[in-house]
Amino acid sequence: MTVSRAEYCVVACAEAWRGDGEILASPMGLIPSLGARLARHTFSPDLLLTDGEALLVGPDGTVEGWLPYRRHLAMVTGGRRHVMMGASQLDRHGNQNISCIGDWERPARQLLGVRGAPVNTLNNPVSYWVPRHSPRVFVERVDMVCGVGHDRAAAVGARFHRIPRVVSDLGVFDFATPDRTMRLASLHPGVTVDEVRSATGFRLVIGGSVPYTRDPTEAELRLIREVLDPEGAREREVRTA
Amino acid sequence: MSDKTMTPEGVVARLRSGMTIGIGGWGARRKPMALVRALLRSEITDLTVISYGGPDVGLLAAAGRIRRLVAAFVTLDSVPLEPHYRAARERAAFELTELDEAMFMWGLHAAANRLPFLPVRAGPGSDVMRVNPGLRTVTSPYEDGETFAAAPALRMDAALVHLNRADRLGNGSYLGPDPYFDDLFCEAADTAYVSCERLVGTAELTEHAPPQCLLVGRHTVTGVVETPNGAHFTSCAPDHGRDDAFLRMYATTPWEQFAERFLSGDEHAYQAAVRAWHKEREQQR
Numbered sequence: 001m002t003v004s005r006a007e008y009c010v011v012a013c014a015e016a017w018r019g020d021g022e023i024l025a026s027p028m029g030l031i032p033s034l035g036a037r038l039a040r041h042t043f044s045p046d047l048l049l050t051d052g053e054a055l056l057v058g059p060d061g062t063v064e065g066w067l068p069y070r071r072h073l074a075m076v077t078g079g080r081r082h083v084m085m086g087a088s089q090l091d092r093h094g095n096q097n098i099s100c101i102g103d104w105e106r107p108a109r110q111l112l113g114v115r116g117a118p119v120n121t122l123n124n125p126v127s128y129w130v131p132r133h134s135p136r137v138f139v140e141r142v143d144m145v146c147g148v149g150h151d152r153a154a155a156v157g158a159r160f161h162r163i164p165r166v167v168s169d170l171g172v173f174d175f176a177t178p179d180r181t182m183r184l185a186s187l188h189p190g191v192t193v194d195e196v197r198s199a200t201g202f203r204l205v206i207g208g209s210v211p212y213t214r215d216p217t218e219a220e221l222r223l224i225r226e227v228l229d230p231e232g233a234r235e236r237e238v239r240t241a
Numbered sequence: 242m243s244d245k246t247m248t249p250e251g252v253v254a255r256l257r258s259g260m261t262i263g264i265g266g267w268g269a270r271r272k273p274m275a276l277v278r279a280l281l282r283s284e285i286t287d288l289t290v291i292s293y294g295g296p297d298v299g300l301l302a303a304a305g306r307i308r309r310l311v312a313a314f315v316t317l318d319s320v321p322l323e324p325h326y327r328a329a330r331e332r333a334a335f336e337l338t339e340l341d342e343a344m345f346m347w348g349l350h351a352a353a354n355r356l357p358f359l360p361v362r363a364g365p366g367s368d369v370m371r372v373n374p375g376l377r378t379v380t381s382p383y384e385d386g387e388t389f390a391a392a393p394a395l396r397m398d399a400a401l402v403h404l405n406r407a408d409r410l411g412n413g414s415y416l417g418p419d420p421y422f423d424d425l426f427c428e429a430a431d432t433a434y435v436s437c438e439r440l441v442g443t444a445e446l447t448e449h450a451p452p453q454c455l456l457v458g459r460h461t462v463t464g465v466v467e468t469p470n471g472a473h474f475t476s477c478a479p480d481h482g483r484d485d486a487f488l489r490m491y492a493t494t495p496w497e498q499f500a501e502r503f504l505s506g507d508e509h510a511y512q513a514a515v516r517a518w519h520k521e522r523e524q525q526r
Contacts, residue, residue, distance in 0.1 A: 053418050053419065054418035054419040055418060066418075068418065068419040068420055068421070069267060069419060069421060069422070070346065070420070070422065073342065073343050073346055076343065077343065077362060099339065099368075100330070104339075104368070104372050105333065106330075106331070106332075106333040107330060107331060108331070109327075109331070110322075110326070110327040110330035110331055111322065112314050112315075112316060112321065112322065113294075113312060113313055113314035113315060113339060114313055114314070114339055114340070114341055114342075114367065114368075114369055115313055115314045115341075115342055116313070116341060116342040116343060116363075117341070117367070118341040118343075118344075118363045118364055118366070118367040118369050119341050119342060119343035119344070119361070119362070119363035121366070121367075122362050122363055122365070122366065123362055123363070144368045144372070145366070145367050145368040145371075146367060146368070146369075147367075148366035148367050152366040152367070153366055155366065156365040156366040156388070157387070157388070158365070158366060159387070160362075
């Protein structure tokens with residue numbers, strides 16, 4: 001069976017929540033949402049999910065809890081949450097920007113704003129999802145640090161800082177290096193190391209032999225295709241090369 | 242007990258240029274849009290606006306009424322980036338105090354509790370500290386010795402919020418899933434104005450809804466305004482959803498053109514113009 005790039009991305013995102021236990025999975029964006037629900041359906045059945053508003057819901061939509069914004073923020077600071085955010089820019093230390101491009105005083109492009117990235121990164125695990133891996137996203141220096149990276153977290157003594165992984169349309173990345181800089185952890189099948197290198201605006205740590213992102217099981221593929229995303233919206237967010 | 246009902250114009254008559262105004266709701270959800278529209282019809286300007294920003298910020302920014310914005314984001318939800326806010330920021334049309342969402346919330350709590358600040362584990366390490374050089378940190382006096390951001394109280398001259406139901410005394414209830422932070426906005430302000438979908442008798446507030454839906458208490462409310470569909474085009478569940486078609490038109494129409502068609506008359510004229518726009522659109526399909 002042919003597995004699409006988008007489906008590898010869903011599996012790679014799902015893996016972020018493996019072993020997380022009874023915590024809230026907060027996915028931002030389509031592919032991370034499919035990943036969180038895939039994890040909930042399979043290897044991380046204790047995860048909590050929201051309906052995108054103020055309710056905690058089971059896989060069939062059964063309401064099991066109430067989580068308005070003020071309680072959501074308490075969940076963040078209590079640490080019982082693992083969010084996967086987007087990133088308009090990301091540097092090798094994991095500093096993330098979603099606020100603006102260019103000079104903050106008068107930005108070339110105003111984006112969303114810092115949102116909850118500062119509180120997230122200082123309190124609960126934060127992973128990132130980048131649907132188009134390019135040197136414009138993976139930059140030497142981000143223009144406005146919203147999510148706090150490893151270098152800055154260390155400088156302020158952040159006790160609960162953790163960035164488990166970054167998933168892009170090309171591969172999976174982590175910070176399992178002596179100086180906590182970004183490392184290529186796995187390539188999605190069909191992608192080469194050179195492709196990743198040239199699409200990254202900083203010097204990425206790349207080991208001698210990089211594994212491929214794991215294949216979905218048949219049961220997982222069936223879930224993705226028949227239950228979680230029967231319309232195939234995932235293929236519009238990430239196209240197979 | 243006093244009847245606090247007034248018109249949108251009556252609310253705006255109590256506001257002045259240069260004031261700090263808090264606006265409740267979140268993004269494109271339960272925004273007091275009828276009151277914002279009334280504000281746009283006035284000459285009031287030079288405002289400091291405190292908001293979990295949505296089209297309230299976009300409209301006021303496009304009309305040049307904001308001197309300083311205090312926000313963690315501005316979004317239209319179904320259109321992620323607010324185009325009028327973006328345009329205003331990209332021409333540096335006003336000052337921005339960009340805070341993290343949690344710092345913002347603790348700032349509201351601090352103001353509601355008459356505290357100068359509250360400590361929050363957010364900010365250090367991020368550029369929120371760089372772009373807000375006035376922000377201070379505070380170190381735990383206990384053994385842990387951790388350093389926190391001291392989120393400053395977000396005290397305001399007036400708060401504007403929109404609820405589902407209210408009585409004439411200023412008690413208000415929300416019937417949707419999320420209270421947002423509207424009660425805190427009212428408690429953090431010297432005066433607070435509540436617009437509502439429907440004005441009801443006090444007894445009716447708890448006739449069909451549990452008492453915990455009573456979000457805003459009359460002791461924190463200065464005026465009450467009945468504005469059916471007053472959150473349009475943001476959502477006000479369960480009374481009405483977000484008007485995504487209108488929202489997309491708002492996001493893609495030049496400001497002058499939008500303002501001329503929809504904002505030149507009073508609230509009744511606005512609601513009529515919206516109905517006419519939808520009718521036209523249906524006929525074109």
